[in-house]
Amino acid sequence: MRRRLIQSTLAVVLVVIAVFGVSLVLVETRTISDSARERVESEAVRLASIVDSRLLVEDKVTAEILSDQVTEDRYAVIRIPGKPPIEVGSKPDGDVISATAPGEEGETVTVQEPRSSVTREVGRTLLIIGLVALLAVIAAVLLAIRQASRLASPLTDLAETAERLGSGDPAPATAATASPNWTGSRTYWTAPRSASPGC
Template sequence: MRRRLIQSTLAVVLVVIAVFGVSLVIVETRTISESARERVRSEAVRLASIVDSRLIVDEQVTAEILSGQITGDRYAVIKIPGRPAIEVGDKPEGDVISATAPGEEGETVTVQEPRSSVTQEVARTLLIIGLVALLAVIAAVLLAVRQANRLASPLTDLAETAERLGSGDPRPRHRRYGVPELDRVADVLDSSAERIARMLTAERRLAADASHQLRTPLTALSMRLEEITLTDDLATVKEEATIALTQVERLTDVVERLLTNSRDPRTGSAVTFELDEVIQQQLAEWRPAYRSAGRAIVSSGKRNLRAVGTPGAVAQVLAALIENSLMHGGGTVALRTRVTGNQVVVEVTDEGPGVPEELGARIFERAISGRNSTGIGLAVARDLAEADGGRLEMLQAKPPVFGLFLSRTPPQKSDDADRQTVR
């Protein structure tokens, strides 16, 4: 591209120089020739007036007297009636420029100048024009190279940016080049890079959330299946199988919720549900794990509470808090329910050392963990709680107390939503 830009610019400049240079040479040649003829003609008229003035006062007219009036390599012939011709200067050889001027006393004055002087002046003029044309060509080449670099380098840079996007590197470069069209392309590429980065981040986040949210029900399901394999009691088998089916349903709900949130995280499925059912379900699921660890999990507080939210999401939040207490806490884990204003609060606490001071409020940030864990459990739990209008907070660090706040009032549907439903 650089070569084409330089060649096209240089071709335009050469055409312009050729057109205007030839015209200028022709005009200058004619001008110099006419100027030389005019000089010779003026010289003849001047000599004629000198001869007239001397003849009027009866002074002598000789070659010696007039020799001082001839300049350069000019040659003059003065013809006076009744007298021999007077020659002044050396007669030129070859082609000459000649002019004749008559005098008032009947004399004629002829002045000649060799045409070589005109040729020399034309040659000097052509040399100057040639030098100017050469300087113009050099300036045009430098300008073409600069302009080609200004256009080609950004295009190369934009091509590298597009290649980086295609290879999976979505970092925007935020480079601008001072050319509106190229800057527009750079804006579009940067916007595309930001969108791709957001999409990749969302995909990685979905994969991390899915692996974390699916791990808990799969672990509980595997424990139930192990219980079934270790017993011969048909009643126990039926009980564990029923619980396992519940785990499968919960697993299906988690998958559907993950897919729904990946399409539109604002899509809510909050309903009014019995909070005791979700809590008892979690107690039943986690008691085997706590028994294996030599610990207990209990519930207390107000009963028969109804809350607004997604039962599967609330179960996921409580499971994350219970699992967090199992991994990082100690002693008995208690789930306490209470009512504050228009909200139901489920508190999860244990008798462990609590949250380290260096973590503090950062406990809900992703990749923040007090031990060797994924560090996304509490972050996912908070996202799930906020998706249906609730919130998850750390009420106390030592001993740890986490509170899940859920509304008791069903959400009001807007008129727009009602109209969309009718449609």
Template structure:
């Protein structure tokens, strides 16, 4: 590209120089020739005037007197009637420029100048014109190189940016070049880089969320299948199979929810649902894991409440909180349901050491964990809660108390208060 720009610029300059240079040479040659002819004619008239004056005054006319009035290098011939011609200077053998003049007494003066003198003058003018043209060509080449570099370097840089995008490095470079068209291309590439970065972040986030959210349901499903494989009781097999099918449905809901949130984390499908059913389902699902750890899980608070949200999403949030208590807490885990204003609240607490003060404000950030865990569960749980218009908060550090706030539907049956009871 640089070569093409330089060649095209140089071609334009050469054409301009050729057109105007030839015209200038013709005009200059004609001007010099005309000036020489006028000078010779003027000198002939001057000599005739001198001859007339001296003849009228009776003064002698000789070569020595006329030679003083002649321009060096020219030849003059004065013809006076009745006298021999007077010659001043040396007559040229080649082409000449001739000027003649006649006086009042019949005298005739001829002045000649060699054309070679005019040719030398034209040559000097041509040299000046050629030097100017050469300077113009050199200047044009330098400007062409500068302009080519100004255009080619940004294009090379933009090509490298596009190659970086294609190789998976979507960082925008935010470079501008002072050329509106190239700056617009740079703007588009930077915007594309930002979009690709968001897409890659969303894809990585989806993969991390999927691996985290599917782990617990798959573990619970495998436990149910193990129960089925070791029992010979047909009734137990049916019961475990029914629970396993419910967990398969939950897995499907988890996957659908993850895909929905990856496209738009604010897209929810909130409906009115029985909060007791979701809490009961979670307690039954986590009961084997707590039993294996030698711990208990209990529930208390109001019953018969209906909340507004997505049942599958609420179940995932509670599962994340229960799993968090299982991994990081201690003692009995309690799920307490209560009402505050027009909201239904589910609190999850345990008897463990609680959340360190330095992690309290950042507990819902991704990759933030008090132990060697992924730090994803609570962040995903908050996203799920907010997608349906609810919120998830850490309301107490020691012991840790997490509260899920949901919009509450008007009660359709009398809400009762239960005392804490362990689930066996």
């Protein structure tokens, strides 16, 4: 009984974790990807605004000026009409998240971020979800063991009682039984008096 209760409880917990865990992983993965894309798009818009202000004031935009405006893991390309492209940062390899924003002076700003950063963030999220699921399984097993022990305790006592009675152990006496004294003293038996009148 104890083993069946533990197995059934564990099966229910695993089904719940599988249903809600997979859904949570899919939602978190999509959320992280969308958030990364929004960050890249906002970065492109911000750089385009900075380039516009530079062109209006100094008409001079260089990679050195924009180097502090781009984070280390991102790569930006500014294309100004009539000028060579300006590259800021190191161009990432492999799959990237890219966004392009136009400027008011006719320039375009393209920002790229390696998708590996998203993969790392998704991996951290999966690790956290996995740890929470493991803790839930451990808690469910401990709870099942405790419940099984509480349910099996009366049955164990009943089985021990039945085994003791079946082994021939004398039952405890409930009343003292009188026995004649055979140590040499006489035993006198008195006939009952008749209740009839006139005898």
